[in-house]
Amino acid sequence: MRPLPLVLLLAAVAATSACRSNTVKPSITTAAPVDVDRFMGGWYVIAHIPSFPERDAYAAVESYAKLPDGRIQTTFRYRKGALDGPEKTMHPVGTVEPDTGGAVWGMQFVWPIQAEYVIAYVDADYQQTIVGRSKRDYVWLMARTPRIPEADYQARIRQIEAMGYDVSKIRRVPH
Template identity: 70%
Template sequence: MSVRTLVPLLLASLMLGCGGNARPIPPVAKVDVPRFMGDWYVIAHIPSRPEREAFDAVESYALRPDGRIQTTFRYRKGSFDAPIKTMHPIGTVKPGTNGAEWGMQFIWPIKAEYVIVYLDPDYQQTIVGRSKRDYMWLMSRSPSLSEADYQKAMTRLAALGYDLSQVRRVPQSAAGTR
């Protein structure tokens, strides 16, 4: 099979796999996107493959002049002493979602679903999820959460249909990845 034939078939199968039969995950009512920008420490997640051994994970967002969101994900793989690795996906706010649903593009032309399902009023804690309930990120503006706040987040995730046995706490050092 030629590359010209294989690439469209691969893309079609990926797109079909992204839809699935999962019930949509409910987003928050509204996100002030400029206020959401900045650094978010990943406290816990259901990790994608590159994140499985993440330490000191921080997701940073910055609005670009074209309205898209420049994202920098920094982490150390396997230990606090490992070198910092980075990924640079581009976010696009989905029209008509009040800033709560984004497409996150790691590889063109595929945009992964990225839904803000919880955001505290002070923009200090957030949960980002997906309708497939395959990935999730609990993030905070600081490198730690109180145990009470962590347990509230786990209760929210369970109510959204997440399997809590898949959740991994992300080790954060006092210094972080700055």
């Protein structure tokens, strides 16, 4: 059974990364308070510094739904390699961290590890958001529509840069 050792290896790498993320750089300023109920629903990934599974993602959409226990069921769907590529799906579960104004979540892909998920920006109409991590290794610019005006895109990229990210690593996600 080869899959189990791979899962354990990935979990160990993620745990090491998660532990280091708290000490590498200062925390990201959050968008708190975040109305978690308004944040629910679908968000198109407009651009990102991708995690390993997302490196070749097309038509990426992240959807959130509140569970009865308050956790957030997340569904991340994307096409691998092309707009007509095979659809891939992940189902992490988010937990809103207490005393963060709804802006910091732990996102669990593999038990027991929770990755940091910081809502650093959300506009007043809950149409555009930036989600990042203190380590500045991954970032997601998302919107309720598959495209945003170029002026908005450039403004969000400047925000991401001001947060301490290397914006040369950002990839626009084709939709």
